[in-house]
Amino acid sequence: MTVNKQTNPHQDRWPILLVDDEVDVLFTSKLILERAGLTAVEVLPDSRKVMAWLEGYQGQVSVVVLDLRMPSLSGKGLLEQIRQQYPDLPVIIMTAAQEVEDAVACMKMGAQDYLVKPVEESRFVASVVQQVEMIRLRQQVVVLKEALLNGHLQHPEAFAHVIFRSPRLLAVLQYLESVTRSTEPILLLGETGVGKGLLVEALHHLLGTHLPLVTVNVGGLDDFLFSDTLFGHVKGAFTGADSHRSGMIAAAKKGILFLDEIADLSSLSQVKLLQLIQDGIYYPLGSDVRYSSEARIVCATNRDLSILVKEGRFRADLYYRLKVHQVWVPALRERPEDLAPLTRHFLEEAAKTQGRATPTPPPELFTLLATYSFPGNVRELRAMVYDAVTQHGKGILSLTRFRELIGSQATATPDGTSPIPGEGKLAIVHDFPTLAEAREFLIHAALERAGGNQSIAATLLGISRRALNGRLSRLHFEAE
Numbered sequence: 001m002t003v004n005k006q007t008n009p010h011q012d013r014w015p016i017l018l019v020d021d022e023v024d025v026l027f028t029s030k031l032i033l034e035r036a037g038l039t040a041v042e043v044l045p046d047s048r049k050v051m052a053w054l055e056g057y058q059g060q061v062s063v064v065v066l067d068l069r070m071p072s073l074s075g076k077g078l079l080e081q082i083r084q085q086y087p088d089l090p091v092i093i094m095t096a097a098q099e100v101e102d103a104v105a106c107m108k109m110g111a112q113d114y115l116v117k118p119v120e121e122s123r124f125v126a127s128v129v130q131q132v133e134m135i136r137l138r139q140q141v142v143v144l145k146e147a148l149l150n151g152h153l154q155h156p157e158a159f160a161h162v163i164f165r166s167p168r169l170l171a172v173l174q175y176l177e178s179v180t181r182s183t184e185p186i187l188l189l190g191e192t193g194v195g196k197g198l199l200v201e202a203l204h205h206l207l208g209t210h211l212p213l214v215t216v217n218v219g220g221l222d223d224f225l226f227s228d229t230l231f232g233h234v235k236g237a238f239t240g241a242d243s244h245r246s247g248m249i250a251a252a253k254k255g256i257l258f259l260d261e262i263a264d265l266s267s268l269s270q271v272k273l274l275q276l277i278q279d280g281i282y283y284p285l286g287s288d289v290r291y292s293s294e295a296r297i298v299c300a301t302n303r304d305l306s307i308l309v310k311e312g313r314f315r316a317d318l319y320y321r322l323k324v325h326q327v328w329v330p331a332l333r334e335r336p337e338d339l340a341p342l343t344r345h346f347l348e349e350a351a352k353t354q355g356r357a358t359p360t361p362p363p364e365l366f367t368l369l370a371t372y373s374f375p376g377n378v379r380e381l382r383a384m385v386y387d388a389v390t391q392h393g394k395g396i397l398s399l400t401r402f403r404e405l406i407g408s409q410a411t412a413t414p415d416g417t418s419p420i421p422g423e424g425k426l427a428i429v430h431d432f433p434t435l436a437e438a439r440e441f442l443i444h445a446a447l448e449r450a451g452g453n454q455s456i457a458a459t460l461l462g463i464s465r466r467a468l469n470g471r472l473s474r475l476h477f478e479a480e
């Protein structure tokens with residue numbers, strides 16, 4: 001048998017090795033595993049060749065299934081050699097009923113499981129799948145540790161279009177880098193406008209831009225449209241189906257299938273998506289021919305799926321399959337470090353699209369922006385900057401339009417927390433203040449929030465700067 005040496009130390013689909021001197025058993029066992037979707041299965045009828053075979057793969061194998069009774073070198077003897085050279089390699093022992101004691105001895109030597117012949121098909125598949133999943137999880141943990149401990153991006157070019165300074169967002173990008181090597185789905189969570197679409201583009205760059213990126217917004221699709229859009233149909237599947245149509249899964253090939261608004265998926269469609277993720281198979285409408293998919297599934301939503309699961313509106317089993325790699329994209333108010341670079345980027349972008357020189361932002365602009373919660377996140381900031389540039393004349397960029405757009409809604413602190421308990425309203429928890437005391441407190445709080453900038457503080461208070469100066473003068477006079 002010719003061994004193709006695998007050079008990628010982080011390959012997601014390491015092979016499964018079946019070792020048995022009975023060729024018929026090998027053929028049947030391989031067929032069972034392949035029907036279960038485990039396609040990377042290799043067989044060896046000679047136990048003496050196993051160690052050389054493993055060396056060719058550098059021990060990068062998902063699991064080895066050994067027959068206990070084999071000529072020349074028994075399964076027990078082979079297990080001992082594997083444990084010495086590849087202590088982390090999972091091994092499953094297959095044995096006859098009268099050899100259970102030997103199988104138990106093998107378990108003590110480090111075998112993960114033993115199966116009694118004739119092996120029940122479901123038991124055989126379950127045992128192998130368990131070990132395959134365990135080895136994949138170990139790979140992912142190793143890769144994730146490497147990425148997070150480095151403290152920097154290994155492929156910064158993939159994130160060139162993501163403007164940021166925030167350590168929180170850096171951690172998210174590092175995590176995305178690490179999980180691209182996995183074959184499991186990726187679930188992107190975050191408020192509207194945080195930039196989930198940009199992260200999908202970054203994932204596409206990491207996987208390879210030569211591979212397709214297919215985007216489907218499933219929010220407005222009923223079960224029929226979902227099935228037809230993703231799986232396609234054969235000619236005659238329904239009225240109007242005059243020809244064969246390949247779906248989006250086929251178009252994605254080995255690239256990315258991005259399903260946006262996944263929280264709005266219907267119950268029936270959730271079942272079909274679960275089957276696609278679990279088994280990697282699907283059926284076009286009107287067809288009984290099974291197709292396989294190697295597309296990487298990425299889903300996104302701005303809703304909390306765990307709450308929908310509790311409410312019975314989203315399948316728990318699908319949720320747990322999707323959340324293997326769950327990514328929370330922080331809101332803009334949770335990463336104030338990004339306000340300045342994003343604003344400057346949008347100023348340049350807006351000016352370029354309008355054929356104008358990039359206006360210079362006043363220093364107070366970033367202080368003002370930091371007082372706002374940005375419910376629309378980066379998308380809202382972009383719209384705000386574009387609007388201001390459109391109305392800009394010459395010289396320093398005016399704060400007028402920003403003040404108008406933010407207005408009395410400037411309630412967030414620069415660190416993203418709510419400034420006062422009670423959803424932004426003044427909460428009276430001790431002695432009730434007089435009107436003069438409350439006025440003095442609000443003026444000082446506004447100045448502190450605005451970093452001492454009286455113009456911004458006046459905007460927060462909803463008064464003119466002149467009125468604020470008058471009140472400050474009176475407070476100073478009263479203090480004397």
